Amino acid sequence: MKTYFAKQLFDGQQMHHNMHMQIDQGRIVNIIAASQSTLQAQIQLDGLVTAGFIDLQVNGGGGVLFNYEPSSETLNKMVQGHHQYGTTAMLPTLITDSSDKMKLAADAVSRAIAQSIEGIVGVHFEGPHLSLAKNGIHPSNQVRPVSDVDLATITRKDLGKVLITIAPENMPPDVIRDLVSQGLVVSLGHSGADIDTVLGAIDAGAHCFTHLYNAMSGLSARTPGMIGAALTDSRVSAGIIADMHHVHPLNLRLAYQCLGPQRLMLVTDAMAHVGSDMQTLPWLDSTITRIGGKLTLEDGSLAGSCLDMASGVKNMYQSLIQAPEHGSLQADKSPHQVLMDVLNMASKTPASLMGLSDRGCLKDGYHADFILLDENFETQACWIGGKQVAGITLTRL
Numbered sequence: 001m002k003t004y005f006a007k008q009l010f011d012g013q014q015m016h017h018n019m020h021m022q023i024d025q026g027r028i029v030n031i032i033a034a035s036q037s038t039l040q041a042q043i044q045l046d047g048l049v050t051a052g053f054i055d056l057q058v059n060g061g062g063g064v065l066f067n068y069e070p071s072s073e074t075l076n077k078m079v080q081g082h083h084q085y086g087t088t089a090m091l092p093t094l095i096t097d098s099s100d101k102m103k104l105a106a107d108a109v110s111r112a113i114a115q116s117i118e119g120i121v122g123v124h125f126e127g128p129h130l131s132l133a134k135n136g137i138h139p140s141n142q143v144r145p146v147s148d149v150d151l152a153t154i155t156r157k158d159l160g161k162v163l164i165t166i167a168p169e170n171m172p173p174d175v176i177r178d179l180v181s182q183g184l185v186v187s188l189g190h191s192g193a194d195i196d197t198v199l200g201a202i203d204a205g206a207h208c209f210t211h212l213y214n215a216m217s218g219l220s221a222r223t224p225g226m227i228g229a230a231l232t233d234s235r236v237s238a239g240i241i242a243d244m245h246h247v248h249p250l251n252l253r254l255a256y257q258c259l260g261p262q263r264l265m266l267v268t269d270a271m272a273h274v275g276s277d278m279q280t281l282p283w284l285d286s287t288i289t290r291i292g293g294k295l296t297l298e299d300g301s302l303a304g305s306c307l308d309m310a311s312g313v314k315n316m317y318q319s320l321i322q323a324p325e326h327g328s329l330q331a332d333k334s335p336h337q338v339l340m341d342v343l344n345m346a347s348k349t350p351a352s353l354m355g356l357s358d359r360g361c362l363k364d365g366y367h368a369d370f371i372l373l374d375e376n377f378e379t380q381a382c383w384i385g386g387k388q389v390a391g392i393t394l395t396r397l
Contacts (some may be wrong), residue, residue, distance in 0.1 A: 081275025
């Protein structure tokens with residue numbers, strides 16, 4: 001059993017100061033004001049303690065890409081690459097690939113869960129049932145309609161939490177309904193669907209959008225498209241990439257105003273570059289190159305991101321509070337409240353979407369997955385199940 005003294009702690013609802021947090025057997029046992037506590041703290045946490053980040057779209061990290069070698073070794077490198085930026089749970093994401101590669105990815109995730117690899121809670125199949133018109137970097141020769149072979153893979157019961165991104169024009173509503181009934185979260189993306197097709201998929205149980213604004217039918221006066229549905233339908237959530245390249249800051253603000261922190265989630269769409277010094281990565285017949293904070297193919301198009309979750313939190317927060325020329329964000333929202341919202345968008349909200357009922361907040365009985373941030377949103381330390389997996393040496397009391 002270990003007790004921490006936290007100068008500042010956000011539990012998912014309130015910001016607290018000078019708190020004791022007791023951890024035992026990987027779980028939070030008690031969080032109480034130090035002034036009311038009889039506990040003896042062993043370690044002091046100078047900074048902001050908050051729930052660990054949960055990233056639902058992670059293609060790679062630590063110098064490796066899940067598609068290239070879907071194995072336990074790859075997953076270990078990915079989680080280690082992201083731990084240093086505060087990610088305590090992730091869905092490794094397989095970009096559209098062959099049925100055989102999907103099976104290998106499923107096997108790797110199943111083994112990781114069985115072996116309790118820290119931070120792997122399921123899998124995200126981004127494709128292959130997408131739209132050729134909006135496939136982005138997804139290989140067009142692997143984009144395909146639904147098949148029994150692929151359905152058998154994605155509905156396996158040994159994969160933890162499963163998220164699948166589909167284009168609603170490429171998957172019938174009855175199939176969506178069946179997947180949802182089996183516990184999968186169906187997300188809409190890489191689609192040029194019209195509004196009626198999108199709403200039909202939502203009616204069937206799809207209730208998320210993948211990387212909002214990107215690779216989806218746009219919003220215009222008479223054709224609301226995917227974006228119109230995502231911003232107005234109260235039944236749905238959406239992931240968003242706040243790397244300042246995929247989405248304009250004003251559109252980050254618009255998404256926040258329309259969906260709120262309960263339904264808008266931060267994701268990275270990270271490639272192998274995160275957590276490594278990698279600059280180039282071969283992809284199909286091109287190369288993904290890192291220039292500053294941006295990943296592009298040789299033709300200049302975006303190719304995933306080199307964003308980490310801590311940077312996504314910082315970018316989102318700054319986008320929401322630093323635009324006085326465009327008027328106030330919300331009259332009843334102080335920067336302090338916006339910060340709490342953004343932290344939840346990186347933890348509580350994705351946990352809720354995926355049914356991770358004991359993660360995403362700091363509460364008694366929850367997984368002891370937490371991080372320590374400094375005033376610049378840099379991750380100072382990261383814990384999973386009460387075990388420090390990254391960060392600085394801490395002050396012992």
